[in-house]
Amino acid sequence: MESTYHYPFIRQIKDFYRYRAQGNIFLEVDVHFRKADLNKINTSIAKLHKKYSLLNCQFILRDDMLYFEDTAKNTDGYFKEIPESSPVKNPNDYFHPLRIINQSLDIHNVPLIYYHLYKNDEFIIFKIFAHHMLCDANGLQKIKNDFISFYNGAEVTEVYNFGEYAVKRNNKLFKSLEDNYKYWKNVLSEYDDSIISPIDFSLFNSQSYGEKISSLVHAFYYTPTDEYSRQGKSYHDSFFIDQFQDVQSAMQKIKVSWISIFMLAFSKTVYAYQGKSLIGLLVSGKNDVFSMNSIGEYSGECFYPAEDKALNYDHILATTNSFMTVSKHLIFNYALLNWDEKKFFRTVCKSFINLSIVDQFTCEEEKLKTFENIDLIFLELEPLFFMSKSDGLVYINWRFNTSKISEQTMKQIAEDFAENFRKCLNICLKTQDRPELSVKS
Structure with a gap:
């Protein structure tokens, strides 16, 4: 019997619009091998995508709303062969150009997660790149640990359900909004209370969950890509x-x-x-x-x-x-x-x-x-x-x-x-x- 796994991978939806303006932020984590079995690596990746269905998603922007397209990817054969030893001996020098590319990808087409193999004379690095919209550092560490477990023969026992998690967490925030607003209005009064604009809580609280989400996409977001x-x-x-x-x-x-x-x-x-x-x-x-x-x-x-x-x-x-x-x-x-x-x-x-x-x-x-x-x-x-x-x-x-x-x-x-x-x-x-x-x- 599979259980639903509510792990808080997803980041702020509003950050989608921020990343759109200033570029992507990717987290990364490494698994080091002296010898690597490609079949086991590919199988482990497939198990990750089965356990966490959100890893299959892409961003879709339609009518000023952000959607997740969760069509499953073909997870077979991520790597066909182990690469030859790289002439670039320092792994950081090897991966740095990839990081530059990551920052400039079109956010509508960017992968939420992808994998890379690097080899030198001493070891093989299996690197996981994960978009910051997908997870935080602790979430990526869990993905890494699960990959290692799957590589060593573990089985998938849980499935992640994003939709239920999002509704539960965001509704909780909406309910505490007025208290948070008053608290921060008071704190910022010592600095500049014009930073927070008035909110009509009677109107906001009467909106449905979907209407509240929709009202956020037109808000002003700080995109500091100026001089x-x-x-x-x-x-x-x-x-x-x-x-x-x-x-x-x-x-x-x-x-x-x-x-x-x-x-x-x-x-x-x-x-x-x-x-x-x-x-x-x-x-x-x-x-x-x-x-x-x-x-x-x-x-x-x-x-x-x-x-x-x-x-x-x-x-x-x-x-x-x-x-x-x-x-x-x-x-x-x-x-x-x-x-x-x-x-x-x-x-x-x-x-x-x-x-x-x-x-x-x-x-x-x-x-x-x-x-x-x-x-x-x-x-x-x-x-x-x-x-x-x-x-x-x-x-x-x-x-x-x-x-x-x-x-x-x-x-x-x-x-x-x-x-x-x-x-x-x-x-x-x-x-x-x-x-x-x-x-x-």
Whole structure:
């Protein structure tokens, strides 16, 4: 007996219109083989498409409405033969041209998911490319794990049903819309309450589910592909946390999460450069980041104010409970709340963090302390934070807008953050009467 599997693969419908304007975003994940059986690979892909019917879909735009055409694809024979060893020895150099092509595909014809084989003298890489409209990073990790299970002989036991999931989740959002609107109107009154336009809730609430969906497709969406967004650079930095195990032990005893340390240190750092503003945050997943006293039971898009707070124990604890969320499920959030996204992300939310805390991480040494150009930058500052739980390595890809932040200022921001980060950790150690630490570059 097959069961229906409600897994939240689908992203915001409104992002379809955003991607249409600024290009596609593909996630990717690798499976490494020393020897690969093509028959088993093809069979495993077919099983994936049977388990998750959404993988068979394509975008169809008709009468200003977005539809999913779920006609099953021919999943036989994705690969006829293993490729010869590539003359390009670095896999990243090999796949980079594919990433460029992905960004420029016509969204009406783009595959939601596709697969690629790369071979060199040492191994074979089976790469899965998945459109961000299809899944988030955690969803793609599940696809990868299922592929590995199927490759090793597992059977399909579940079928994914998108329609029921979408109706259930979106109706839940519609019911909480008025409360969310009032909450965010109050929050943004400290910055610029004109960002949220009035909503006639009596009219909106009287609409059917289909009418509510239809009303969103004409809303204004922020598509930042202007001159401002093309002035981005990256600065690569890293440091090691000394006495890392002692630090982790102290934090666990006082119930402080890593996310609180990152956010308080970053909040104080950027306040000196950006003033009163909001910081956006996207985290990798609850199991990697959250403690019982952290943001909550879900991962997602959150906001925290940039403030010139003293770095002390009380403020670290307060940070843990001070995150603001648009909603637990991000489908339609900005459209539903009637936000002017361009004004919000240019005047109020000037920084956005992506934070990943993983078991082990290594960085490219040759890139450290160097700058490189990037294709798009939507805010003033968009750092990518990575921390290894095994050895205390913190690596930061400081993405910044050169029209707002110079290279010299970016170096100073990186130094200030490392210093504030160290101060926060020392506060945790002092609560347990541990000696102070240093941060090693």
